[in-house]
Amino acid sequence: DIQxxxxxSSPSASVGDRVNITCRASQSVSGYLNWYQQKPGKAPKLLIxxxxxxxxxxxxxxxxxxxxxxxxxxxxxxxxEDFATYFCQQTYIAPYTFGRGTKLESK
Amino acid sequence: ExxxxxxxxxxxxxxxxxxxxxxxxxxSFDDYAMQWVRQVPGKGLEWVSGxxxxxxxxxxxDSVKGRFTISRDNAKNSLYLQMNSLRVEDxxxxxxAKDITxxxxxxxxxWGQGTLVTVSS
Numbered sequence: 149d150i151q152x153x154x155x156x157s158s159p160s161a162s163v164g165d166r167v168n169i170t171c172r173a174s175q176s177v178s179g180y181l182n183w184y185q186q187k188p189g190k191a192p193k194l195l196i197x198x199x200x201x202x203x204x205x206x207x208x209x210x211x212x213x214x215x216x217x218x219x220x221x222x223x224x225x226x227x228x229e230d231f232a233t234y235f236c237q238q239t240y241i242a243p244y245t246f247g248r249g250t251k252l253e254s255k
Numbered sequence: 256e257x258x259x260x261x262x263x264x265x266x267x268x269x270x271x272x273x274x275x276x277x278x279x280x281x282x283s284f285d286d287y288a289m290q291w292v293r294q295v296p297g298k299g300l301e302w303v304s305g306x307x308x309x310x311x312x313x314x315x316x317d318s319v320k321g322r323f324t325i326s327r328d329n330a331k332n333s334l335y336l337q338m339n340s341l342r343v344e345d346x347x348x349x350x351x352a353k354d355i356t357x358x359x360x361x362x363x364x365x366w367g368q369g370t371l372v373t374v375s376s
Contacts, residue, residue: 149317180361182361182362184300184363190368191350191366191367191368191369192292192300192350192363192366193366194362194363194364197355197362197364198362203364235299235300237300237302237361237362239360239361239362242302242305242314242361243302243314243316243317244290244302244305244361245302246299246300246301246302247299248299249299249300
């Protein structure tokens, strides 16, 4: 199975900050990398798929880049509603493994 | 509006069986693959199983292969997960999720609210 490793695991940031979350795959997943956002008590929400395609309705402050084994989710200017947990997921090959999550906390 | 509503979770003893269901609305159910993903409360996400629009493509995580069976009834807009030989480590919220393709890509654009399955004696 492909292992997905996210870093940092629980960063703290302030409203207005630029935030980068990294996801590394144990082998190449080409461009098959998604990002989800999850808030407490809620189901995950698809933010970005195939590395950089924004899901409908997702604000443009979210962006993604990368290829192969290293990927980055960027929030250009943090809003209060962005404090949540973010998961990366590879869909290159089943099982479609997720990272362990990055919990973004308010500083 | 896409809605996915799971049901059937609950407390079950190790070794027993349980079936969870998901009823879909707001989209053409038979045009899309569907997936099950689980999450231990407070922990990460684990993909469990997926099924293509016509049930031709079915996949399972190794952790459930041989014990769980995914199925769908397009006439009833419903997805199922039959879980046999349940283990304590199967305890989790089980989410039903819509795939963005008909055959199954693993990319999930809509999720249900989840149903909690607790395996304990």
